[in-house]
Every structure is written in structure tokens, then in C-alpha cells.
Amino acid sequence: MSNSPMRVVVLISGSGTNLQAIIDGQQDGSLPIKIAAVISNKPDVKGLQRAETANIATAVVDHKQFESRESFDAALQLEIDKHQPQLVVLAGFMRILTPAFTAHYAGKMLNIHPSLLPKYQGLHTHQRAIDAGDSIHGVTVHFVTAELDGGPAAIQAQVKIDSNDTADTLAAKVQVQEHIIYPLAVKWFAEGRLHMQANQAWLDGKALPPCGHLLAVES
16 A cells, blocks of 8 residues: 555535544544545535635535536536545535446445434434434445445444434434544545445455444443
């Protein structure tokens, strides 16, 4: 492996708390990466401010300026590829991506989703877990494929659902784990330990189970 840091582009749509966790890892030396750019599909979001504070290049590709999903994705791909990333990280990027886009970055794009996939793909995951009477909820980092929230899982973290939990309190529990497992997955990828092969996640030369590496937590 090269000794130079791995080049990463992070895509955001909002406040960027997972972006901040990855920035912190870059700055404290725990992540062998260089965030080459942070790109948002929305202007004036806090995540862009976080990047600017860390002296990271930013760009906005506003999806509202495009007539189709395909034209937006094409413009986004051009902006990303300017920075020649080895990994693209979706950190609260709230766009459904086209198959052509996901194919372009196959095996080089990670996403984080606030559920124990394959449960609760899509939105409102915390309330859906409560409504279903689940006792355990959590978060998944997975490789991105054309299937929405359907790519192979790299790592999951679990949290307990208490009887008095609301969607907001459960979201707060999950977010704590997000900030642990997303930098960890990025670190594994940057170190050459994590990769996707035949639509399956592999860690340290071993195929991972459908849940990925499971980090069980008590909270």
C-alpha cells in the first residue's frame, strides 16, 4: 500500500455530524485519509461550514437546478471526479442515486443508514422500529449499490430500545454509534482491510455475514 493518505470525497445534505466524526479522525491521525472535498446537494447547510472550518474544499451541486435525476447525477459525478477520490462517503446524503452513478463508484462508495439493514430501508427508521415493537435497533455502514439501502453491510452497531424511547431519543442513541462505526469502516477501507467482492463485503480476507461485522452495545 502507498504511505500517502487515501483521498476521500464526502457527500452531504445537512448538518454533517458524521462528516465531523470523519474530519476529527483525519485531524487526530486515527484515519489515514485526506478529505479532498465535501460536496452538498443543498446550499447553506451546516456540513459545509464544518468543512470550511477544517480548510477542506467545498462545492454545491444543487439538485433543484436539474431537470432529471440522471442529469443531476452526471453533474455530481463530474464534480466528484475532479478530486480523484479513492473512496466516496455518503454522510447524510439524501438523494436516491441512479444505477449508472452507483456503477461508476462500485466498491468505492460507502453509506450509513440508521437501521439494522435489511430492516427498515428508507426513511423514519426509528419510529418504524418502535412501532414494530423491536427491542433492538441500530445502524449499518454498507457499500452502495443500485438497490436503495441494499448494498452489502460492512459493520452494524446495535442499541437497545427502552419502553420510554421516542423516535428522537432512539435517534440520539443511534447517532452515538454512527460516529463510532463510520470512521471505523473508513479506516478499514483506507488500510486495505475492507473491500467489496461479488456483491459481498470482505474484511481481513474473510467474507462478512449479511449483517457485516456486528458491534453489539448495551445502551
